[in-house]
Amino acid sequence: MPETTIPATPTTRSTPPPSALWGRALTVFAWLSFLSETIIIGTGGAVRLTGSGLGCTEWPLCTPESLVPIVEVQGIHGMIEFGNRLMTGVVGIIALVVVLLVLRLFSGRRALITTLWYAVGGIAAAAVAYAIASPFHIPAFPVASAVLLLAVIAAAVHAVRTTPARRDLVLLSWLTLIGVVAQALVGGITVLTGLNPFIVGFHYTSSLLLVCITAAFLVRLKTAPGPRERAVPAWFAAVTHVTGLALAVTIVFGVLTTGSGPHSGDADVLRHGFDATVLAHVHSWPGYILAALVLFLTVAAWVLRLEPRRWLLVLVIAILVQVGVGVWQAREGLPPVLVGIHMVLASLSAATYTVVVLHLKRSIPVAP
Known part of the structure; x- marks a missing residue:
């Protein structure tokens, strides 16, 4: 007796497998x-x-x-x-x-x-x-x-x-x-x-x-699983990692600045004991270096048409906005709303930088 073949119905074609769900x-x-x-x-x-x-x-x-x-x-x-x-x-x-x-x-x-x-x-x-x-x-x-x-x-x-x-x-x-x-x-x-x-x-x-x-x-x-290879020149990868160091230093001094300023979480809580005005200036120095490095990487990536160029464009915009908010809040006497925006933007900038680093490599196509 020949095998009976059940024709595919529209329902069976459109239903995704459990793994897809x-x-x-x-x-x-x-x-x-x-x-x-x-x-x-x-x-x-x-x-x-x-x-x-x-x-x-x-x-x-x-x-x-x-x-x-x-x-x-x-x-x-x-x-x-x-x-x-x-x-x-x-x-x-x-x-x-x-x-x-x-x-x-x-x-x-x-x-x-x-x-x-x-x-x-x-x-x-x-x-x-x-x-x-x-x-x-x-x-x-x-x-x-x-x-x-x-x-x-x-x-x-x-x-x-x-x-x-x-x-x-x-x-x-x-x-x-x-x-x-x-x-x-x-x-x-x-x-x-x-x-x-x-x-x-x-x-x-x-x-x-x-x-x-x-x-x-x-x-x-x-990202496809398997081995990966560098998608950018070695010098570009090195400058990107130096940029990460500048980002980390900027964030650390930003945290110290906030901890020494007026927003400690409670009116009766003691601060670090550091001079918040001095720390604000120290915090800005690596911030400006960070902005310059990100801008350089973005221009280089678009000129050379490198893999992370689009995410670098997002990062340079985030950093420039972050610098603008930082200058604004300092001139306005650290209003809580601007300080809060500055804190959230710092996390988003760090997340965008993480995405940039992960795009320094690409998956190697593996033959079946």
């Missing part, structure tokens, strides 16, 4: 991860710039008796601080979904089950650590959070080592989740230390790095 979901949540990491820099800046850093005096509770702020006691400052804490939960959920989608696509169901066991073990270990620390009057919740962080790191190491393909995406997704968990812990330490300016600065810098990691994930998600 999972891939689309990963793309959507990867973009949500990038956007949420950028937004939380804005909400964290709002906490600091409105003097709401101690709007919730405790952590993880907002007050010794309540998880949420008491409006009659803490007012708008408590609401702003608690809103930023809620945003941390949103960022964490999105980062977790990205990890699970990556494992589903590239590691399979067994990896998901293993990750679940790591989660159960980490929660149990954190509960034990909390129970042990409490009778000795040790800050129990930070200890439990640190134990949970170690469990997440262990799960990430296992996932990266056992994934057969796209370890770059697995690593980047786990780094984001680890960073979010660590940021929650650092945020709690920031409150418990009374807004120590160095810890606050570290908190912001870590958030900026997470924006860069999520941007890198988006680029690698659209």
